Amino acid sequence: MDHLEHNRRQWDRYVARGQRFTRPVEDRQLRRLLAGLQQDGWLRDELQGRRVLCLAAGGGKHGILYALAGAEVTVVDLSGEMLALDRQLAARHRLVIRTVQTSMEDLSMFPPASFQVVVQPVSTCYVPRVQRVFEQVARVLEPGGLYVSQHKQPAALQASSRPGPQGYVLRVPYDHRGPLPEDEPGLHREAGTREYLHTWEALLGGMCRAGFVIEDLQEPRHGRPGAEPGSFAHRSRYLPPFVRVKARRRTGPQPAASGGGTLLQP
Ligand SMILES: C[S@@+](CC[C@H](N)C(=O)[O-])C[C@H]1O[C@@H](n2cnc3c(N)ncnc32)[C@H](O)[C@@H]1O
Known part of the structure; x- marks a missing residue:
């Protein structure tokens, strides 16, 4: 079974089990998220009346949020069950949201420059070749359009879930290819899915090579002083x-496709 079929089944199963990312937002949380969006310097002025693609963002959160912020929303996801949650919630809020079931690696159903904004929650870890995703996003985004994406940091996928006597240790090499080995349960992995590590070059260099200019970067804070060793907040x-x-x-003109630079040794 390939990564798509494997992950599609797993995310469908997650919906049946009510896993944490598959719980549609409740009204109070939605109000809080909407207030947070008004404070978000990257997005707050980019949504009203814009064509927004929420990529790999099913599950009844992102689509509703951006539609309430005034955007014309399309949600793409691999999992039909995740998208069903978006449709249910949109109906409850009397919002119009388009849902499309496909992989982030194949957006060929959308004409070039279909969107003005693409937002993508953490999800590139589910595909082996992230470059394909960036190329697809570049094609469907109009020139000057905004792409806001979140990714798992490579070191967070390399390291052990729980601290040993040496603290958290690197268990997976940086150049690991193929699906990551199963790990102990922890909030930095989704058990049962096939996940892939993408290096910084693949993430940031890949975006530049696909025709993007990186304007800013954040590392959302999840760590908490005093957190219990082994907890998500401690590890973070x-x-x-x-x-x-x-x-x-x-x-302007797009950069010539290249496989990336070669580091010159001093
Ligand atoms: C962490 S969830 C993101 C949305 C979630 N509702 C949240 O609250 O953040 C990751 C999503 O990626 C989707 N996904 C996994 N592989 C995908 C692929 N190849 N193409 C599109 N979506 C994919 C999953 O079905 C899941 O809905």
Whole structure:
């Protein structure tokens, strides 16, 4: 079974089990998220009346949020069950949201420059070749359009879930190819899915090579002083789990495709 079929089944199963990312937002949480969006310097002025693609973002959160913020929303996800949650919630809020079931690696159903903004929650870890995703996003985003994406940091996927006598240790090499080995349960992995490590070059270099300019970068804070060793909040103090990237589609000529640079040794 390939990564798509494997992960689609797993996310469908997650919905049946009510896993944490598959719980549609409740009204109070939605109000809080909406207030947070008004404070978000990257997105708050980019949504009203814009065509927004929420990529790999099913589950009844992102689509509703951006529609309430005034955007014309399309949600793409691999899992039909995740998208069903978006449709249910949209109906409850009397919002119009388009849902499309496909992989982030294949957005060929959308004409070029279909969207003005693409937002992507943490999800590139579910595909082996992240470059394909960036190329697809570049094609469907209009020149000058905004791409805000979150990714799992490579070190957070390399390291052990729980601290031993040496603290958190690197268990997986940086150049690991193929699905990551199963890990002990922890909030930095989704058990049962096939996940892949993407290096910084693949993430940031990949976006630049696909035709984006990176404007800013954040490491969302999940660490908490005094957190219990082994908890997500404890591990996150040592290993920031995610990176959030603000990138803009170039307006001028696109860079020639290249496989990346070679580091010159001093
Ligand atoms: C962490 S969830 C993101 C949305 C979630 N509701 C949240 O609250 O953040 C990751 C999503 O990626 C989707 N996904 C996994 N592989 C995908 C692929 N190849 N193409 C599109 N979506 C994919 C999953 O079905 C899941 O809905």
